[in-house]
Amino acid sequence: MINLAVRDVLHSWSKFVLTGVGLGLLIGVTFSMAGIYRGMVDDGKALLRNSGADIWVVQKDTLGPYAEPSSVRDDVYRGILGLPGVMAAANVTYLTMQVNQGVKDVRVMVVGFEPGQPGEPPYLVAGRQITRGHYEAVADVRTGFAVGDTVRIRRHEYAVVGLTRRMVSSGGDPMLFIPLRDAQEAQFLKDNDAIVSERERTAANPSLNRPGVPGLLEAVQASQTASRSVNAVLVRLQPGWEAEQVAEPIRRWKHLQAYTLAQMEEILIAKLIATSSKQIGMFLVILAVVSAAIVSFIIYTMTLGKIRELAVLKLIGTRNSTIAGMILQQSLGLGLIGFLIGRTAATLWAPFFPKYLLLLPEDALSGLVLIMVICALASLLAIRAALKVDPATAIGG
């Protein structure tokens, strides 16, 4: 037996292929949406793993440092270092800002870290790590910087000495690593005008500028200008210690919040899932409806255009199941073309997306199954119409 579905499609392939392409681009958009979502989750995980921390110590009652602002005194790490099970503890700062990259402004997340401590970029794709205490930077390749470039952050110029990759904030902004001291200054230091006016106000305050207490004013002013805050302390454990074993005393004794890696993932990924998965869910529903409409419309019109042939086929003894199978196969074929084009399109245009697009094989597989189910359902209308064709109409009146 020859395959009637294939013969029919080959005979009028242009309509079929054009529909397949249209459907494919639609499917490609959905795969991209799913890819963006997967990319965000993956970025979030990479952010946590690449920070090299086992525990994040942040301000009490906050979900910091990535999901909420957090501020911690920059000397608490010393106390944490003294706790059993702690191998390393280091201050980090995170500040999202706009920097100028030669031709354009880019949004970056400026990370302040201490060289050799948790928070340092784990691997470089070019150049070297920061060795000097000041005015050097390591940039994620997505910032667009190259080794040897300079980048201006607030009042200072930084030399880009190294490049890293897959280091982005939970919002997808590429990271720019600079020494902690510089970062603290950029984040917490006020500009000169603000310092001058602050000083004047402090001096005008009689309780801080007492004539009988020499040196008080100077001490107050020094404490105001010197920065004493960071956003979080990253803790690395000694081998053999459970994160919760160490996190629990930090919460209890230090009046700080401490999150383990699992808890951080929960905060970061669950938050992302909450909004993004709803978004992708809506997209899926809309796409399913639209592609079902497209497929059923095109298969239905193709079938209506064949009513006379179907009547003849039935008259000469073609089984209903053969005719239904023919229409179903065409519908599934359309879905398959759409899937292949969609998947290819998504892969081809992924590098041009500003966000990281992660196309997972298992998403492709479930997408394929979904498309096939939709196409099968979409063919029902046409199959119904085909089965209602009366073979007597082939003979005429």
Add this chain to the structure above:
Amino acid sequence: MTEKPAIEVRGLRKRYGEGDAAVEALKGVDMTVQPGEVVGLIGPSGSGKSTLLKCLGAVIDPTAGQMALAGRTIFDEGWTIRDLRALRRDMIGFVFQAPYLIPFLDVTDNVALLPMLAGRPNAEARKTALELLTALDVQHRALAQPSQLSGGEQQRVAIARALANHPPIILADEPTAPLDSVRALDVMRILNRMAAQYRAAIIVVTHDEKIIPTFKRIYHIRDGKTYEEAGEGRPID
């Protein structure tokens, strides 16, 4: 002659609709056609020709009467067999006014489709098709698409398709209507030759004055009843 009649119909009735709107299209038709015979079915418009053809072709249900095809009772106040589709496929060839070829199959597969539907292997079905196309002198168009054929060629392919399963009965509804007289007589010659060669009984519904003299036997149908009559039986050259 002990051969059973290819078609034997007694008191066949067909009523369309119910109550006041009912139309008695056939009011007791009697008809006998022997294998190898080509008979004409002639009558004014609305007399019931197409209705009779549809009943004989197991496409619509008769209301009453008996009908036997190739000696097998298939309707006796009700269908005696379930699978009318298979019955049509194996026992009846249809030729229509328009060729109604399947546009997405080439000429060979249009013909080979019937044996394929009956479960024969593709190669064997195509061989049968090619033999028939050769017999009908269209073998040179075997790989063409139907749309590339002339009207006469298309009609010959349609006849080849009707013959493909070597059915004992061929029903032709005005097969010569769109053809000029030379082509029309061509088709009649072919039908006569095929009837003789394959021992098929052929009923040709027609209005066509050009071909009526070729029948040896004619059934006139008027107001739902048939009247048998001898035809001229003029040989076609």
